[in-house]
Amino acid sequence: MMDKFQAAMEKTLIPLANKLSASRILRAISGGFSALLPIIMVGAIASLLSGLNIEVYQNLITSIGLKPIITYVTTYTTNMIALYAVFSIGKAMADQLECKNQSTLVALTTLLMFLLVIPTGVGEGETAVASAISTSYFGAPGLFTAMILGCVVPIIYNLFVKYNIVIKMPDGVPPQIANGFSAIIPATVLTVIFVIVRQLCTLTSFGTLNDLIYGLLRAPLSSLTESPITFVILLLFCNILWFFGIHGGMVTMSFLNMLYMAPAMENLEAMAAGEALPNLLTKxxxxxxxxxxxxxxxxxxxxxxxxxxxxxxxxxxxxxxxxxxxxxxxxxxxxxxxxxxxxxxxxxxxxxxxxxxxxxxxxxxxxxxxxxxxxxxxxxxxxxxxxxxxxxxxxxxxxxxxxxxxxxxxxxxxxxxxxxxxxxxxxxxxxx
Amino acid sequence: MKNIVLFCAAGMSTSLLVSKMQAAAKEMGVDCQIAAYSLNELTAKGADADCILLGPQVRYQKDKVTTAFPDKPVAVIDMRLYGMMKGKEVLEEALKMMG
Incomplete structure (x- = not known):
């Protein structure tokens, strides 16, 4: 009886594990995040050094002027994690598509789209600075946008490569240069699309694509991540896969990243800023x-x-x-x-x-x-x-x-x- | 020199086995290169391999590996040998696969 049960489970679980690990979106997100490890680690160390809650230590680093220097590192790592993520997720996505031989160009284009939808100008009235960008779009709240654009932009880009709508250079032109030219049409068309998207978003009450995505996803996602049941389901799924000898972590990690990475980053940002940590459950x-x-x-x-x-x-x-x-x-x-x-x-x-x-x-x-x-x-x-x-x-x-x-x-x-x-x-x- | 490459999820637990295999190779006087990588590096690191071994936990990826390298011998390491870190037995298996 047990043998039959095992055979049946293997027949369903192995293809499921296969399918999940073959999903391009999951692979792109999980591959993209794992490439971010050095930036995440540097940011974490800096957060730890600046946020360590020991009074003597805090007084010391504040009095010798070390604190702002450490905080500076956090600002450009943890607090801008979405900026790095959009590039590396875009690259990880492109690596799996037909445009893989120009994945760096695709990643750059993805980064451009991410920046295009961010409004310029910071502050209002007297204190307004026209030539500034609010870095808050680059932090943990921007991760949702980074994940979505990191998957969507390469897919659109790939259509051009697939249907050969690219500028072709004569045979004698070195591939490096030819690749650069072939990116012109997809990058231009994508720019037009995202400029339109940006303008359309200003007509909504959200104002920007980032706020739109965050506004629409934040509530359902946070009720999902805040619930211990979600965590328990992932945990059960992972360990049941392991029971069948399948690396459960490899399969569940993409979900864990998608759901619990942003809350973790929010906590890191808060720690570095010396504020109370907002999220209980994190990665x-x-x-x-x-x-x-x-x-x-x-x-x-x-x-x-x-x-x-x-x-x-x-x-x-x-x-x-x-x-x-x-x-x-x-x-x-x-x-x-x-x-x-x-x-x-x-x-x-x-x-x-x-x-x-x-x-x-x-x-x-x-x-x-x-x-x-x-x-x-x-x-x-x-x-x-x-x-x-x-x-x-x-x-x-x-x-x-x-x-x-x-x-x-x-x-x-x-x-x-x-x-x-x-x-x-x-x-x-x-x-x- | 033969190049034996092992893959698992992160290349971490497999690297434990690799060190046991290297010790066994030295003892047996076999001249070969053995290394462990994450499956993410399959295309890059699998290309120079004479023989590819997969950790039992990623056996569901075997089809993908054989499709990527149809001419190379590919096998999933026996679960018990893997768990008990039997470097010598796994090495002998690999040598057999390469003929």
């Missing part, structure tokens, strides 16, 4: 609390094995897996125990991340845990350090509690598989 939650130790929330299980295994097999695996687990790399455990297709381990594998998430959520609601600051740590950041950097020492201590929780969830199930392994080893020894 940071995934690594810091919910999937502590990687998929399946397995640090607790690694601890079970490392200290309590009786079978040779799990003793060895405990030694192999504990350090990677502390750095959120769960594959040795997922495939070594294995958790994959192991019905006995399915319950704790689903329960451990779920309980880690829910308990952290409740503790944050009642004010024991602080809001996480939105720093995007790369996978491989050791536990405790990840907690400390995103939520201070309280979060780091809480991670220790979560490991104990994971341990409690996994221990009874681990005892069963360990016992089984001991018997298998005995039987094998008796045979020899």
């Amino acid at each position: 940071t939650w995934w690594f810091t609390f919910a999937q502590l130790g990687g998929s399946g929330g397995i640090i607790g299980l690694a601890v079970c094995m490392f200290f309590f295994a009786k079978s040779e097999r799990y003793k060895t695996l405990g030694k192999i897996s504990i350090l990677p687990a502390l750095c959120s790399i769960s594959e040795p455990i997922v495939f070594g125990v294995p958790l994959v297709l192991n019905v006995m381990m399915l319950i704790p594998m689903i329960l451990s991340p779920l309980l880690c998430f829910l308990s952290s959520y409740i503790m944050t609601l009642i004010g024991v845990l602080p809001y996480l600051n939105g720093i995007q740590l790369s996978t491989g950041t050791p536990v405790f350090l990840s907690g400390f950097l995103t939520g201070g020492w309280v979060a780091a201590v809480w991670q220790a509690v979560l490991i104990a929780l994971q341990f409690a969830v996994y221990f009874p199930f681990f005892r069963m598989v360990d016992k089984q392994a001991v018997e298998e080893e005995k039987a094998l020894a008796a045979k020899e």
Whole structure:
């Protein structure tokens, strides 16, 4: 019966995972964001340095004049993240289309469209500056526009390439130059389109395309992201995929980026500005609390094995897996125990991340845990350090509690598989 | 020199296996280059490979890899060998694939 169930699930899940990871839009957004890592990291470090909430430290950096210098870095990284995102998402999108051999040109055109819809002039009346652009369009609120334009502009551009509506140079012209010329028609037509779009937006009550997109998407999206149910669904989806041995994170990460990146960036901006953090749930939650130790929330299980295994097999695996687990790399455990297709381990594998998430959520609601600051740590950041950097020492201590929780969830199930392994080893020894 | 390339989601867990495989190669006296990358780098890094191995967690991408490189041997690493980080066994498998 179980075999049939597994076969049926594999038949539906593998194509689903395939389809999701083949979706151009999801790939463009997730590829585009992952290319932003250096900018996000530099911004995060600067935010951390300027926002670190210790009075002595704040007084020190303010008195020696270091604070404005650090803030300056945040201004050009975190606070302008949409500007970088529109280029890199546009490029990631173009890379998947027929216009891929000129993806840099497509990305530049996408950036141009993004800028075209931003109004010039800042302030009103006496203090108005005509030749200025408000950088607020480049920050977290602009990410929605960046994601949409990053996908739409390359698709339109691609139509010109596909139907060959480009200026063609004679054969002897170097491809570099020919490519530049071939971009002229699509870039010009797109400019006309977006200038019209810009003008049309001024007729609406929103005024600009950015405010229109933000205004229309913000409410439904934030009710989606603020709800813990959304997070739980992503978490369940990810870990069920892992149960079938499919890299769940790779599939769910695009959704996580799309929904929870902007809230994380808003928190970072707020931290750098010394304001209260606006968003409870952000992308940071995934690594810091919910999937502590990687998929399946397995640090607790690694601890079970490392200290309590009786079978040779799990003793060895405990030694192999504990350090990677502390750095959120769960594959040795997922495939070594294995958790994959192991019905006995399915319950704790689903329960451990779920309980880690829910308990952290409740503790944050009642004010024991602080809001996480939105720093995007790369996978491989050791536990405790990840907690400390995103939520201070309280979060780091809480991670220790979560490991104990994971341990409690996994221990009874681990005892069963360990016992089984001991018997298998005995039987094998008796045979020899 | 043979070039063995491993792919997984981020290239992180696979790089653990790579270091075990490299140690095994040294021990066995096999002269080969082994490296791990993220699947995002498939086109760039797969081109010079003599043999492509996929982490079991990305086995659903195998069709894509074989279509991209129809002439190269491509295999998904056995789940247990991967989990227990059995570098020697995986290396032997790869050597067999390349003949």
